[in-house]
Amino acid sequence: MTMINSFDAAAATDMSERDRALVERRERLLGPAYRLFYANPVHLVRGEGVWLYDADGSAYLDVYNNVASVGHCHPHVVEALSRQAATLNTHTRYLTDGILDYAERLLGYFPAELAHVMFTCTGSEANDLAYRAARTFTGGTGVIITQLAYHGVTIAISEMSPSLGDGIVLPPHVRTVPAPNAYHADGGDVGEAFARHVRLAIADMKAHGIKPAALLVDTIFSSDGVLSGPAGFLAPAAAAIREAGGLLIADEVQPGFGRTGEGMWGFSRHGVVPDIVTMGKPMGNGHPMAGLVARPEILETFGKRTRYFNTFGGNPVSCAVGMAVLDVIEQSHLIANAGDVGSYLRDGLRGLATRHEMIGDVRGAGLFIGVELVTDRKTRSPATAATARLVNGLREKRVLISAAGLHANVLKIRPPLVFSRGNADHFLSALDEVLSDISATS
Amino acid sequence: MTMINSFDAAAATDMSERDRALVERRERLLGPAYRLFYANPVHLVRGEGVWLYDADGSAYLDVYNNVASVGHCHPHVVEALSRQAATLNTHTRYLTDGILDYAERLLGYFPAELAHVMFTCTGSEANDLAYRAARTFTGGTGVIITQLAYHGVTIAISEMSPSLGDGIVLPPHVRTVPAPNAYHADGGDVGEAFARHVRLAIADMKAHGIKPAALLVDTIFSSDGVLSGPAGFLAPAAAAIREAGGLLIADEVQPGFGRTGEGMWGFSRHGVVPDIVTMGKPMGNGHPMAGLVARPEILETFGKRTRYFNTFGGNPVSCAVGMAVLDVIEQSHLIANAGDVGSYLRDGLRGLATRHEMIGDVRGAGLFIGVELVTDRKTRSPATAATARLVNGLREKRVLISAAGLHANVLKIRPPLVFSRGNADHFLSALDEVLSDISATS
Structure with missing residues (x-):
């Protein structure tokens, strides 16, 4: 995952003098922990809907950004932000109406068991708080995650995010x-296999005297390679962690807020009700807001033992923005659109697969789609180098996308939910061309 | 600290029916980890400058909120927020100009040694990242904090925040x-005493095989009771931690951005240059943004070992807001104002001390002021119960304030930096009345 889109100075022959100067300025001011997408990075100045514009006025189709989920700079969201910021912005130790109206509306999208909500500013903070609450409630510390999970950047959560690379122990x-x-299950039962591994991990924890606190999963396993089906595969593992006294924490930071096209949350595709659900990225369409919902008894224990005060979390501006995002999702029927355009796009990708041997698998739900690229369909060997060429080739055609998975060979397709069938055609045609270029030159 | 301003249902006899319904709705939706200020909580609907307005249109003087530092809903900040949110809001893996312009301007307020900046969304995330970088750079894990420190709410940082109460181990x-x-030093050298304790902690760590990573201090020791002087007292402790191979991390989340009235940062009052400086709360005047600056070699090691990507941190909207806050600090001469009004206010408080025996000590820098309340000036015994009455009494006079310190007997005075001499007079007169009421009835 690290290599695909990082800025590689040696390869950056296409950069303009102006962009090269920006990159140098960036390194001087921000230091080496900041990485850029693409050998030839994109210099952005404006966004609107599914489009991002560079300094020369060229438009890029955004097929990747799940944060600006209702569209870049959506006027209804910007208006709510501006109006509330001009009226009142303070913290949660005073009574304000907005947080309660938003909390009530947000909880309305969840099963009744999940009756409390808490607000943070980032998905990392939400997962950090979820783990803290799970520890307090269960009395355990053990957490099970997937091999290439990503859950956030706080110390506690970066240590549950092996996708961050070798620096993480x-x-x-x-x-x-x-x-x-x-795709790699050879016809076996995916859910049973996953549950078997979870049970083995629980047994191994117990052998080491570690009491399980939680199974923490991104419900569409984005960094593991966008693993969406078959729907229902989470249920046996959920039963296994609960039998061991642990909680199921569903990380909806990526799949949440309608992206999977069937409802608001990824977990509902699996017929499970998590104990805690965390959310973030698209919640404020770019405004820094995140949170969790949980079964009240979990927060009861936590709240009795300690307090939680997040200076910015749940402030009136964030809540107004969150409300506006929900308005747009509903009024523009974005869940139905994600379902419709997602399905149209997967059909188109499967059409490309009839002509491009490199496409090994097309999967996903709604507008969260993974395309696994292989060097050989029989062995399913990862086409890692070709995927990197593809991502950079699409950038040259002004289509923004990225890749994920253990071998960085899964295209991660995750456009704003206002993506249309016409946008899908545009993407499919660019992808077709770049795939043809790559097979012609390899 | 917990008890002073928490909502206490038994004591809430003054609440209106409407507010009582809001409190119940809050408990039902947000759960028990959320606490309110005051036995009779304040229901806010609007803010402007140093004023907050409740649902009945009554104005409250804000003497406490260091987040809305350039004034509630400052039009220049709101305008920058609105304009940028309508133009572009994306992440740091594309090139954008705003983050570089802001980074350069922000670094201009620091000594040249601190040459890199990284952006997060909250002060908690900034301290979490600072500790992570310090661990990587020093190879140590040990951290020294003060007895009642507060540094944030992530798991790693809540474990360095004993002021959060008994739930924190x-x-x-x-x-x-x-x-x-x-105030409690009996004339001894404050800086030497502090350094002696730091050296003892280092020796004890070493005896346990723990290598020191950092001394982490809020440079005005806010939760410990606003401990501002004598200026310079940090220097011997800074030398001690460095001699042991650890870093000095200055937490400027509370004192930073001009509040101390002599410059932008609290550490400069002590003649030290920290290795890492973290900042947050007032940085975006309420917009969720935070960050750290550091010596480049520290981030060099960190950046080579791992990556750091914060989805919202350093986005174009946050950077535009940060710029606007700096504009207001400079154009409205807020550092000078903090110095002038802070000094005027301390004089006024010392005037009150001639008539109110309960005022044991008046201290602070700029508009960060602590007033320690005692039952006896000779023994300096804490007037804990009276302080709680005072905070609630001021609320009834529509003046918002809080308390800190080991015995919750230090008034924490921390108004927006646009606070005027007239506002100071208003506050002093309300304080005078409530102090008189309390001595008359005790």
């Missing part, structure tokens, strides 16, 4: 299991 | 030392 209370992967 | 790598306290 997992502590003894964190165990990894292979992600549920239908 | 400090791990073996965290050691506490008494905060440098001139």
